[in-house]
Amino acid sequence: xxxxxxxxxxxxxxxxxxxxxxxxxxxxxxxxxxxxxxxxxxxxxxxxxxxxxxxxxxxxxxxxxxxxxxxxxxxxxxxxxxxxxxxxxxxxxxxxxxxxxxxxxxxxxxxx
Amino acid sequence: xxxxxxxxxxxxxxxxxxxxxxxxxxxxxxxxxxxxxxxxxxxxxxxxxxxxxxxxxxxxxxxxxxxxxxxxxxxxxxxxxxxxxxxxxxxxxxxxxxxxxxxxxxxxxxxx
Numbered sequence: 001x002x003x004x005x006x007x008x009x010x011x012x013x014x015x016x017x018x019x020x021x022x023x024x025x026x027x028x029x030x031x032x033x034x035x036x037x038x039x040x041x042x043x044x045x046x047x048x049x050x051x052x053x054x055x056x057x058x059x060x061x062x063x064x065x066x067x068x069x070x071x072x073x074x075x076x077x078x079x080x081x082x083x084x085x086x087x088x089x090x091x092x093x094x095x096x097x098x099x100x101x102x103x104x105x106x107x108x109x110x111x112x
Numbered sequence: 113x114x115x116x117x118x119x120x121x122x123x124x125x126x127x128x129x130x131x132x133x134x135x136x137x138x139x140x141x142x143x144x145x146x147x148x149x150x151x152x153x154x155x156x157x158x159x160x161x162x163x164x165x166x167x168x169x170x171x172x173x174x175x176x177x178x179x180x181x182x183x184x185x186x187x188x189x190x191x192x193x194x195x196x197x198x199x200x201x202x203x204x205x206x207x208x209x210x211x212x213x214x215x216x217x218x219x220x221x222x223x224x
Contacts, residue, residue: 006154032211034211041217041218042217042218043116043202043215043216043217043218044155044202044215045215046212046213046214049211089155091212093211093212098143098162098168098206099157099160099170100206100211100212102154102155102156103154104152104153104154105154
C-alpha cells in the first residue's frame with residue numbers, strides 16, 4: 001500500500017515557467033508534509049514543509065499548497081530555472097511517529 | 113552534507129560477505145535513520161534509532177541490522193550481502209523541532 005502517491009514521474013518545463021508536482025495521501029493522521037530536492041550523487045535536501053493548519057506556505061520561488069479535504073498537497077516552483085533541475089520528493093508523517101513516508105519522486109528538467 | 117558524514121561513499125562487495133555502513137552526526141539529534149533508495153521506489157526506511165541502544169525496524173528491514181552505541185554513530189550491517197541489496201543508502205537525522213532536516217550524501221553499495 002503506497003501511502004503517498006506522487007505525480008508526475010517526470011516533468012519538463014521551459015525556463016521561466018511554473019513547475020507543479022502533486023502528491024496525494026491516504027492517512028488522515030498525517031500532519032507534517034515536507035518536500036525534498038535531490039541532485040544526482042547527493043542526498044535529499046529539505047526544501048520546504050507544511051503542516052495542515054495552513055493552506056499555503058511560500059519560501060522564495062517555492063510554494064506548497066495544501067488541500068486537507070482532498071488529502072492532496074503540491075509543490076509549485078515559480079520562474080523555474082535550469083538550476084532547479086533535480087528530483088523532488090514529497091513525504092508525510094504524523095505526530096508521535098518516527099517514520100516518514102516518501103513519494104516515489106519526480107524528475108524535473110528545466111530547459112534553458 | 114552539514115552535520116552528517118556517511119562512510120564509505122562507495123563500496124563493492126561480494127555476495128555473502130558482511131558489510132557495515134557508518135553514519136556519524138554532529139548535531140546531537142535523538143533520531144537517526146537508514147533509508148535505501150532504488151529507482152522507482154523512492155526512499156524506503158530500513159531501520160531507525162530513537163536513542164542510544166534503542167532501535168526499531170522499518171518497512172524493508174530483512175537482511176539488515178543496526179547498532180547505536182553512541183548518540184553520534186549509527187551503524188547499518190548487512191549480515192550476508194545479496195545482489196538485491198545493491199542500492200544507495202542514506203542516513204538521516206531528526207529532532208522534534210527539526211524533523212528529518214538533514215540527510216547524508218549516501219553510500220553507493222554494489223553487491224556482485
